[in-house]
Amino acid sequence: MAQNASTLFEKIWDSHEVLRKGADGPSLLYVDRHMVHEVTSPQAFEGLRANGREVRRPDLTVATMDHNVPTTPGERRLPMADQTSDLQVRTLEENCREFGIRLFGMDSPDQGIVHVIGPQLGITLPGATIVCGDSHTSTHGAFGALAFGIGTSDVEHVLASQTVWMQKPKSLEIMIRGRMSGPHAVTAKDVILYVIRKIGTDGGAGHVAEYRGQAVSDMSMEQRMTICNMSIEAGARAGLVAPDEKTFEYLRGRTYTPESYEEMVDAWKKTLRTDSKASFAKRYEIDASRIAPQVSWGTNPGMTCDVTEAVPDPAEYGDGDKPREDSARKALQYMGLEPGTPMTEIPLDRVFIGSCTNARLEDLIEASRAVRGRKIARGVRAMVVPGSQAVKRSAEEMGLDAIFKDAGFEWRESGCSMCLGMNPDILMPGERCASTSNRNFEGRQGTGGRTHLASPVMAAAAAVNGHFVDVREMDMPDGTV
Amino acid sequence: MEPFRTVRSVTTPLDKINIDTDQIVPKQFLKLVQRSGFGRYLFYDWRYERRGDGSGDASVVPRPDFVLNHPRYKGSAILATGENFGCGSSREHAVWALADHGFRAVIAPSFADIFYNNCFKNGVLPVTLERGEVRDILKFEGDIEVDLEAKEVRMYGPGDHAGPSHVARFEIEPHRRTVLLEGLDEIAQTLKYEKEIAEFERESGLTGDAAPPLPPDKPPGT
Numbered sequence: 001m002a003q004n005a006s007t008l009f010e011k012i013w014d015s016h017e018v019l020r021k022g023a024d025g026p027s028l029l030y031v032d033r034h035m036v037h038e039v040t041s042p043q044a045f046e047g048l049r050a051n052g053r054e055v056r057r058p059d060l061t062v063a064t065m066d067h068n069v070p071t072t073p074g075e076r077r078l079p080m081a082d083q084t085s086d087l088q089v090r091t092l093e094e095n096c097r098e099f100g101i102r103l104f105g106m107d108s109p110d111q112g113i114v115h116v117i118g119p120q121l122g123i124t125l126p127g128a129t130i131v132c133g134d135s136h137t138s139t140h141g142a143f144g145a146l147a148f149g150i151g152t153s154d155v156e157h158v159l160a161s162q163t164v165w166m167q168k169p170k171s172l173e174i175m176i177r178g179r180m181s182g183p184h185a186v187t188a189k190d191v192i193l194y195v196i197r198k199i200g201t202d203g204g205a206g207h208v209a210e211y212r213g214q215a216v217s218d219m220s221m222e223q224r225m226t227i228c229n230m231s232i233e234a235g236a237r238a239g240l241v242a243p244d245e246k247t248f249e250y251l252r253g254r255t256y257t258p259e260s261y262e263e264m265v266d267a268w269k270k271t272l273r274t275d276s277k278a279s280f281a282k283r284y285e286i287d288a289s290r291i292a293p294q295v296s297w298g299t300n301p302g303m304t305c306d307v308t309e310a311v312p313d314p315a316e317y318g319d320g321d322k323p324r325e326d327s328a329r330k331a332l333q334y335m336g337l338e339p340g341t342p343m344t345e346i347p348l349d350r351v352f353i354g355s356c357t358n359a360r361l362e363d364l365i366e367a368s369r370a371v372r373g374r375k376i377a378r379g380v381r382a383m384v385v386p387g388s389q390a391v392k393r394s395a396e397e398m399g400l401d402a403i404f405k406d407a408g409f410e411w412r413e414s415g416c417s418m419c420l421g422m423n424p425d426i427l428m429p430g431e432r433c434a435s436t437s438n439r440n441f442e443g444r445q446g447t448g449g450r451t452h453l454a455s456p457v458m459a460a461a462a463a464v465n466g467h468f469v470d471v472r473e474m475d476m477p478d479g480t481v
Numbered sequence: 482m483e484p485f486r487t488v489r490s491v492t493t494p495l496d497k498i499n500i501d502t503d504q505i506v507p508k509q510f511l512k513l514v515q516r517s518g519f520g521r522y523l524f525y526d527w528r529y530e531r532r533g534d535g536s537g538d539a540s541v542v543p544r545p546d547f548v549l550n551h552p553r554y555k556g557s558a559i560l561a562t563g564e565n566f567g568c569g570s571s572r573e574h575a576v577w578a579l580a581d582h583g584f585r586a587v588i589a590p591s592f593a594d595i596f597y598n599n600c601f602k603n604g605v606l607p608v609t610l611e612r613g614e615v616r617d618i619l620k621f622e623g624d625i626e627v628d629l630e631a632k633e634v635r636m637y638g639p640g641d642h643a644g645p646s647h648v649a650r651f652e653i654e655p656h657r658r659t660v661l662l663e664g665l666d667e668i669a670q671t672l673k674y675e676k677e678i679a680e681f682e683r684e685s686g687l688t689g690d691a692a693p694p695l696p697p698d699k700p701p702g703t
Contacts (some may be wrong), residue, residue, distance in 0.1 A: 015685070015690040015691075016685075016690065016691065018674065018677050018678055018681045019674065019677050021656055024654075025654075025655070025656050026654070026656055028671065028674060028677070028678075030678070030681050030682075030685065030691055032691050032692035033692065039511050039512070039572075040511075040571070040572065040573070042514035042515075043514070043515065043516045043573075046514070046515070046516075047668075051668070051669075053668070057694070059694040059695055060694055060695065062695070067511075068512065082512075084512035084513065085512050087512075087514060088512050088513075088514055091514050102695070102698060123695065125692045127690075127692070128691075128692040129691075133571060133573075134570075134571055135569065135570050135571040135595060149571035149595055150571060150595070150598075151571055151572075151573035151576070151595060151598065151599035151602065152516075152573040152574075153573060153599065153602035153603070153667070154598070154599075154602070156668065157667060157668050157671065160668050160671075160672065161668065161671045161672060161678060162678065162682075163671060163674075163678060165667070165671070166598075167654060169594075201499055201565060201568055202499075202564065202565040202568065202591060202593070205565070205591065205593065205594060206594065232569075233569075235565065235568065235593065235594070237594045237595065255699050256695050256696055256699065258692070258693045258696070259696065260693065300499050300501070300568075323496075323497075323498045323563055323564070324498065326496075326497070327497065327498050327499060330497070420503075420508050420570075421508060421509075422508045422509070422511065422512065439501070439503070439569060439570075441501045441503040441504065441569060442503070442504060442526065443503060443504075443507055443526045444503050444508075447507070447526055447531075
C-alpha cells in the first residue's frame with residue numbers, strides 16, 4: 001500500500017499495478033474478478049482461438065447470460081425464438097465449456113444480471129479489481145472495489161493475461177451531506193439522478209468517483225449499488241464507497257465468500273479508506289436533504305428535474321450554451337413534450353421495474369409500498385423483472401409477487417430485459433415508459449420509445465396513477481411489508 | 482491491426498453533443514458473434530426510417546436529411562462531432578461500426594472514457610481539439626488531413642494548393658500513438674510481461690493485495 005496520503009481509489013490502484021510504462025504511461029493492472037456475459041464476449045473468445053491462446057485464470061472468471069434472455073415465464077429454454085440471441089447464448093455456453101469458465105446459465109438458480117449476482121454470490125469483494133464488458137460494472141464499487149467496464153478487445157486481453165492496460169484516472173469526491181428527506185419517498189436513485197443532473201453526463205470523465213458523506217453512510221448496500229451503478233452516467237469510469245460494517249456483513253457467508261474472509265476483513269479495515277490528508281483532483285458537494293423525487297424529461301440522464309417541476313424551456317436549459325440548448329430541443333421533440341408541462345401531467349403507457357440499477361430485493365420492497373392494495377391505472381402495462389433468480393425467490397417468499405400481480409403487474413423471470421430491450425421486452429414507437437433503469441437515450445428501450453427514469457417507488461406509484469406523482473404525498477404503509 | 486499514419490478526406494459533420502453508443506449502433510445489432518459487418522448499422526435509427534410495419538430490410542429507407550446519407554460525405558474517413566462522444570454503453574460494436582463504415586478518425590472536444598479506449602484497439606484515432614476548433618471544422622467544407630505522426634489536423638480549402646489554410650495541433654498519450662502508428666497486437670505485447678504478471682500473482686497472494694481465487698464450484702442456489 002502507498003506510503004503517502006492516498007484516496008481509496010489510489011490505494012486499490014497501487015496495490016494492483018503489475019507495472020507502469022514510464023512515469024506518465026499506462027499501468028498494467030491485475031484483475032481479481034472478471035465477469036463475462038453473452039453480448040460482449042463472443043468476439044473475445046474467437047480472438048483467443050484464432051491466436052491459440054488460453055484463458056489465463058478461469059478460476060477468477062465467471063459468466064452469466066442476462067442481456068438477451070427472455071423474461072417471460074415458460075420461455076426460458078433453448079432454442080430461443082430469436083435466432084440471433086439463441087446463437088449468442090449457445091456461443092457463450094460453448095465458450096465457457098471450452099475454456100473452463102464457471103457459467104450461471106439460463107436455467108441456473110444463480111442466474112441473474114451480472115451486477116446483481118456478483119455481490120449476491122460473494123464474488124464481489126472489497127479492495128478487488130473487477131472488470132466486465134459492461135459499463136455498469138461500476139455497481140460493484142459499492143463494496144469498495146475498483147470496478148469498471150471494458151470493451152470487447154479488453155475482455156480478450158483480460159481473458160488472455162488477467163490484466164488490463166489503463167491510464168490512471170484522477171480521484172473525484174462526491175460528498176453527499178445531510179440526510180434524505182422522507183425515508184421511503186426519496187431514494188438512492190433520486191440522489192444519483194440529482195448528482196448527474198448537477199455535475200453533467202461528463203462531470204466525472206477521466207475520474208473515479210468516491211461517494212462520501214452522511215447520506216452515503218446511511219445507505220444500505222443495495223442503495224450504494226444504485227448510486228455506484230450510475231457513476232458511468234456521470235461520465236466516471238468507476239464509482240466507489242469505502243467499505244464499513246454494512247459492507248462486511250453483506251458479504252459474510254455468501255456462496256463464494258472466501259474461507260479466509262474474517263482475516264481479510266481485519267486487513268480491509270486498516271487499509272480500505274481514503275486518508276484524511278489525501279487530496280481529490282475534483283470535488284462536488286450535494287445536500288441530500290434538499291433532494292426531491294427525480295424524473296428525467298429528456299434523452300440523457302442529466303436531463304432530469306424534480307417531480308414537482310415542469311418540462312423546461314430549451315433556451316433556459318441551455319443557459320446561453322447553443323449546443324446544450326439544441327440538444328434539449330431535439331430531446332423534447334423526440335420525447336413528444338412541450339415546455340411548461342408539469343411532470344405529473346404526462347400520461348404513461350408502460351412501467352418497467354427492473355435493471356442492474358434497481359432490481360434488487362429492497363427495490364422491489366420499496367416499489368410494493370406504492371402498489372399494495374391498489375390497481376394499476378387503465379391503459380398502463382407494467383412489469384417487474386427481478387434482478388436475479390435469487391431476488392425473485394426472496395421476493396416470492398415475502399409475497400411481493402402477489403402484491404404486484406394483484407395490482408395488475410406482470411411478474412417476470414430475471415434479466416436485463418427492457419433496460420435495453422435486447423430481448424423481446426421493448427417499447428413500441430411512441431410509447432412512454434416510467435423506468436427504474438439507467439439510460440433514457442433515444443431508442444434505448446425500443447426504437448421510438450420514450451423513457452422517463454425514476455426510482456422504484458416513483459415508477460410503481462406512476463403505474464397506479466397513470467402518470468408521475470410526488471410519492472412524498474402518497475399514502476403508503478411504513479415498515480416492512 | 483491496420484497502422485494509422487495519415488488520413489485525408491472531406492469531414493462528415495455531426496453537430497450534436499453527448500452522442501451515446503446506443504445511437505452509434507442500436508442494441509438490436511449487438512447479437513452478432515463476429516466483429517465485421519457493423520458498418521451498415523452505424524447510426525441506424527438516425528440514418529434510416531421505417532415504412533409500413535418496419536420489419537424487414539425492404540421497409541427501411543435512408544433519411545435524405547441525415548448527414549451520412551448526403552452524397553458529399555460518401556467515402557469520408559473523418560467524423561467531426563460534439564462533446565462527450567461515445568458516452569453510455571461500453572459496446573465496442575460502436576467502434577467496429579464506425580471503422581467498418583470507413584471512418585478512421587473522429588474529431589471532438591471530448592470523448593467518453595471507454596469509447597476513447599476502444600478506438601485504439603481498432604485502428605481508429607480519436608482526436609481531441611478545443612471546442613472552437615471543432616466548431617470551425619464542423620463548418621469547414623474542404624479536405625481535412627489528420628496526421629498522427631506530426632499530431633496535426635490540417636485544413637485544406639478549395640484554393641489551398643500550396644498548403645493548408647489552418648493547422649491545429651493535438652495531444653495524445655505517447656504509448657497510444659505508438660500502438661496506432663505501428664498497428665501493434667496489444668495482447669502479444671502484454672504477454673511479453675509474463676514474468677512480471679506471474680511474479681505479481683505470487684507476491685500479491687502472499688500479502689493479500691489481490692483477492693483470492695474463487696473457491697471450487699459450489700452447488701447452485703446455495
